[in-house]
Amino acid sequence: MSNSYPSPSEWSDHVQRRTVLKGGAATGAVVLGGGLLAACGGDSGFTGEIGSASGELTFGSNASDPAPQAGTNAIVAAYMAQNPDVNVTLNFLDHNTFQENITNILKAGEDDVLSWFAGFRNKFFADQGQLGDISDVWENVSGLGEGFKAASTASDGKQYFMPTSYYTWAVNYNKDVFSEMGYAEPQNVAELTALAENMQSDGITPFAFANDGKWPIQGTFDILNMRINGYDFHIDLMGGNESWADPKVVKVFETWESLLPYHMTGANGRTWQEGAQALQDGEAGMYLLGTFAASHSEELAAKMDFFNFPEIDPAIGASSLDAPIDGFQMIAEPSNEAAAKELLLFMSTKASQDAYLGEDPSVVASSSEADTSGYNDLQKKSAQLANAATGISQFLDRDTIPDMAGACGDMFAAFIEDPSDIPGKLADLEEKKVAIFADFNS
Amino acid sequence: MITSVRSRVFAQIFLITIVFLWMIPIIGMIISSFRPYSETSSDGFFSWPDTLTLSNFSGAWERGDMLRHWLVTFAVLVPALFLVLFFSSMVAFAVSRYSWKFNIALLMLFTAGNLLPQQSIIIPLFEIYNRVPLPEIPFLVNSGELRGSLIGLILIHVAFQSGFCTFVLSNYMKTLPKELNEASMVDGASLWRQYWQIILPLTRPALAALATLEFAWIYNDYFWAVALIQNGNDLPITSSLRNLSGEFFTDDNLVAAGSLIVVAPTVLIYILLRKQFIAGLSVGANK
Numbered sequence: 001m002s003n004s005y006p007s008p009s010e011w012s013d014h015v016q017r018r019t020v021l022k023g024g025a026a027t028g029a030v031v032l033g034g035g036l037l038a039a040c041g042g043d044s045g046f047t048g049e050i051g052s053a054s055g056e057l058t059f060g061s062n063a064s065d066p067a068p069q070a071g072t073n074a075i076v077a078a079y080m081a082q083n084p085d086v087n088v089t090l091n092f093l094d095h096n097t098f099q100e101n102i103t104n105i106l107k108a109g110e111d112d113v114l115s116w117f118a119g120f121r122n123k124f125f126a127d128q129g130q131l132g133d134i135s136d137v138w139e140n141v142s143g144l145g146e147g148f149k150a151a152s153t154a155s156d157g158k159q160y161f162m163p164t165s166y167y168t169w170a171v172n173y174n175k176d177v178f179s180e181m182g183y184a185e186p187q188n189v190a191e192l193t194a195l196a197e198n199m200q201s202d203g204i205t206p207f208a209f210a211n212d213g214k215w216p217i218q219g220t221f222d223i224l225n226m227r228i229n230g231y232d233f234h235i236d237l238m239g240g241n242e243s244w245a246d247p248k249v250v251k252v253f254e255t256w257e258s259l260l261p262y263h264m265t266g267a268n269g270r271t272w273q274e275g276a277q278a279l280q281d282g283e284a285g286m287y288l289l290g291t292f293a294a295s296h297s298e299e300l301a302a303k304m305d306f307f308n309f310p311e312i313d314p315a316i317g318a319s320s321l322d323a324p325i326d327g328f329q330m331i332a333e334p335s336n337e338a339a340a341k342e343l344l345l346f347m348s349t350k351a352s353q354d355a356y357l358g359e360d361p362s363v364v365a366s367s368s369e370a371d372t373s374g375y376n377d378l379q380k381k382s383a384q385l386a387n388a389a390t391g392i393s394q395f396l397d398r399d400t401i402p403d404m405a406g407a408c409g410d411m412f413a414a415f416i417e418d419p420s421d422i423p424g425k426l427a428d429l430e431e432k433k434v435a436i437f438a439d440f441n442s
Numbered sequence: 443m444i445t446s447v448r449s450r451v452f453a454q455i456f457l458i459t460i461v462f463l464w465m466i467p468i469i470g471m472i473i474s475s476f477r478p479y480s481e482t483s484s485d486g487f488f489s490w491p492d493t494l495t496l497s498n499f500s501g502a503w504e505r506g507d508m509l510r511h512w513l514v515t516f517a518v519l520v521p522a523l524f525l526v527l528f529f530s531s532m533v534a535f536a537v538s539r540y541s542w543k544f545n546i547a548l549l550m551l552f553t554a555g556n557l558l559p560q561q562s563i564i565i566p567l568f569e570i571y572n573r574v575p576l577p578e579i580p581f582l583v584n585s586g587e588l589r590g591s592l593i594g595l596i597l598i599h600v601a602f603q604s605g606f607c608t609f610v611l612s613n614y615m616k617t618l619p620k621e622l623n624e625a626s627m628v629d630g631a632s633l634w635r636q637y638w639q640i641i642l643p644l645t646r647p648a649l650a651a652l653a654t655l656e657f658a659w660i661y662n663d664y665f666w667a668v669a670l671i672q673n674g675n676d677l678p679i680t681s682s683l684r685n686l687s688g689e690f691f692t693d694d695n696l697v698a699a700g701s702l703i704v705v706a707p708t709v710l711i712y713i714l715l716r717k718q719f720i721a722g723l724s725v726g727a728n729k
Contacts, residue, residue: 060674065688066505091674095689101672107572108672110585272690277483292690297480 045338048140050346053339054085060111061090062098065295071359072115078355079346086339106130112334113343118151118325119394120238122161124401125329126154132330133158137341141348143369147392151325162327162344164353165363168382169219169322169395170306172287172294174279177204178305183285185307189227192310196262199285206262208284210275211416214409217267218396220288221412222322224252227312231320231391238399240437244430250422255312257419268413276300290324291378295362304378308385320391323382324398325366401440407432475499475698482695498693502686502700510675511682517581518592518678519660522599526656527649530604534611535637539623549612555605564669567598571670590672598670599660607652614648615641651721658708679704 045053063072069092076088091111098105098115105114106125116122125131131154138149138159152161177183181202186192196206211217225234229248236242237249264270264284276296278284280303287293288309294301311318328347334340346352353370357363361376364383372383386392397405411429415422474482476494485492502508533552537545571589578584583591618641626636642649667681674685686692686700712719 058673060672062689064685065691068689089675091676092685093672093674094684094687096687097668097684101668104568104669105672107568108585108590110590110672273483281484290690295691297483299480 044136044341046136046341047338048136048345050079050342050349051083051085053083053336053342055087055336055339057086057088057113057336057339057343058111059088059090059113059343060098060105060115061092062095062115064092064094064098067295067360067362071356074355074359075347075352078351079343082346082351083342086336086342088339088343106331109331109333111331112336112340113328113330116161116327116329117394117398118148118161118163118327119398120400121394121398122152122329123154126158126160127156130332131160132332132334132337132340133160134162134330134341134344135159137162137345137348140345143350143367144348145368148325148366151392151394152327161329162347163325163366164327164347164356165365166323166325166382166386167291167363168385169223169288169290170382170385171309172279172289172291172304172306173285174282174303175305176303177282177285186310188310188314189312193259193262195285196259200262204282205264205278205284206286207259207264208275208278208287209263209265209267209416210270210272211267211413212269212271214268214413215397215405216272216275216289217412217416218405218408219290219322220256221252221408222393222396223288223309224256224312225249226320226391226393227309227316227318228252228255230316231393234320234393235391235399238393238396240400240404240433244433245423245427249426253415253419253422253426256415257422260416260419263416267416279304290322291382292362294378301378306378306381317390319389320393321385321389322395323386323389323392324395326363327366401436403436403440404433407436471698472702474695475702477695479693479695498696498699499703502696502703505696506682506686506700506703508679508682508700508703511677511679514592514676514682515661515678515680518595518599519657522596522603522660523653523656525596525600526603526607527653529600530607531611531642531645531649532637533604533608534615535641537608538612538615539620539636539641549609552605552608555602556609560602560665568669584673584676589670590676592676594670595666595678598666599663603656603659607656610652611645611648614645618644647721650715651718654711654715654718657711661708 059076061069061072063069072090072092076090080086080088093101093105102114102116102125105111107130116125122131135158138152141162144163148163149159152159152163154160173183173185178185181198181204183195183198186195199206209217222234225237228251229237233242233248237244243249264275264278267275272289272293273296275284275287275289276293277300279287279293280297280300291306294304308318308321328344330337330340330344348367350367350369350371353365353367357365357370357374361374361379364375364379364386365372372380375383393399396408400408407429411425415425470487473491474487475498476496477491478493478495478497481492482489530552533548536542537549568589571594572587574588575586576583576588576591576593578586579593582593585591588594588597622640622644623636626640631640662680663678664680667678671677671681674682677685683697683700683704686697
């Protein structure tokens with residue numbers, strides 16, 4: 001399983017970008033290796049060139065927040081400007097309902113193109129035969145590194161996903177508080193603990209902590225596990241191939257327990273927005289969360305900066321992190337396959353990603369060809385962090401079976417309430433894991 | 443005498459306290475719908491408002507695309523309401539005005555339908571809906587199937603509501619004198635005419651009461667729409683409210699404003715037709 005995730009240095013693929021796409025995207029007439037790959041069209045009518053499909057296309061999106069919604073509209077407008085023969089009908093469903101109803105939405109087959117997540121969650125439906133193979137689209141793609149391709153590939157070695165953007169999880173902090181109090185970004189866990197001690201003596205809670213919905217603190221587990229046991233172990237654990245009762249996992253929770261006194265108490269009843277507010281007000285000094293924390297308010301966005309969670313074990317280092325990739329997929333039996341594939345191809349291009357990022361500056365483009373000159377500091381830093389990473393995970397609730405993510409959420413919530421009997425809690429979780437995976441594989 | 447005054451005072455205090463407790467969430471929702479998100483997030487939900495603004499309402503109206511979703515709601519509600527009342531009044535007419543071997547059985551079948559939880563049939567219903575093709579009709583059928591179409595929603599409302607309506611209408615019709623039918627039969631009125639011109643006009647109070655109740659119930663439906671409609675554009679207004687929440691961030695004040703806009707028609711209908719509402723609650727209760 002570990003080989004299906006974007007690996008490190010492959011995120012940007014500069015050589016390919018310069019040779020294949022010289023200025024083509026900028027003029028709007030994107031012809032991506034068209035001549036070479038025209039034979040890949042097959043029965044679907046997809047030619048690998050944007051502008052040859054026609055007819056009606058339906059597109060279901062989970063972008064219910066204003067900025068992503070405007071961005072998605074901009075993608076469709078830019079596509080229809082390049083190919084006026086395709087009429088795209090876009091419909092939005094709120095993010096959580098979309099996620100919960102994905103099985104029904106796929107069964108319904110009403111939308112040819114759908115928003116979704118890279119990695120395990122895409123592979124899950126691809127392996128069930130519910131998604132359409134878009135390998136021929138990938139043959140025409142440029143500017144997406146091998147890591148992205150791996151995160152879009154199912155068990156049969158074919159691609160079923162078009163990654164368009166991602167964001168990172170890191171330790172966010174309030175710049176004003178750091179400069180006022182003379183704090184510095186810690187380089188290892190000893191410095192992190194010393195910083196937390198300092199904050200406590202200054203009357204600041206070191207870490208904001210919120211867990212309403214039982215997903216936010218999964219990010220804390222992910223990073224601690226990757227720092228203590230490494231990326232491969234983390235991915236194998238998520239995939240059900242390692243035991244939760246392993247002493248290695250016990251060690252993660254022991255470390256977490258030693259850090260808990262630096263966190264806000266009562267996290268299970270607090271929304272992440274309340275945690276972000278504490279960071280904004282300077283009540284808390286740091287907050288381990290996705291960079292979407294900045295969407296809480298303009299004030300926080302202006303004050304916020306972040307650093308990579310520091311090294312715990314020098315042998316493991318600090319070069320892996322959660323960076324969930326968002327993108328799009330096609331249903332197994334689309335009513336307009338040629339147009340669906342053409343839109344997915346378009347989504348991989350600079351024209352599409354620039355159009356999207358113009359409206360939603362909270363994420364980073366997947367294409368190495370996208371225009372980064374408009375990036376704000378947070379985007380630049382996210383891109384740097386992800387490009388330097390040797391292991392990128394998708395976040396616990398995207399890296400494992402939904403039921404397992406739920407079981408983890410329950411266990412983590414119980415753990416932060418009462419950190420006693422870690423081995424017992426983990427043995428219970430392992431028992432649940434065995435049942436959930438047995439059910440899943442049957 | 444003194445004790446009755448004292449008990450009355452006690453009862454009043456009790457009632458005022460209960461009313462107050464019940465009103466807290468509603469008042470909280472109304473107040474927060476006028477407050478900007480930044481204020482409630484920094485000062486807390488229970489704080490004295492500094493700024494009052496209508497921007498949540500305009501925001502909810504635009505982001506929720508409410509006009510469109512209202513059109514969807516009424517495209518489902520109006521035909522469903524008429525069909526329910528029409529069909530159930532015919533069944534009620536048959537089982538209440540004529541003695542027939544299966545009268546009781548038929549009435550029981552319809553009444554039992556009320557006891558069936560909606561959730562229990564959703565999976566087979568979804569699979570059936572998925573297998574019934576329909577021609578594309580702009581607005582009403584965009585999916586090419588019963589599933590995902592407004593016609594499918596209309597049908598399931600008619601099916602589920604007709605049990606209760608039949609029960610109420612048949613009880614009401616039983617109170618009308620049998621002689622009406624006999625006299626009209628002697629005058630040569632056909633069965634249809636007896637139903638349409640004699641009995642139905644006399645059932646008007648019950649129909650009006652039921653129509654107001656059914657309006658509120660179908661308007662407020664959430665379950666069927668969420669389960670059967672996959673296309674975000676085709677959701678009725680109550681279920682489309684979800685589109686105001688985002689992936690990570692949900693502006694609760696915006697949702698409060700959106701909810702107030704959505705409940706406005708039912709509140710208005712209640713105020714205009716409260717007589718029928720109250721009649722509706724006791725309709726068929728006595729003979």
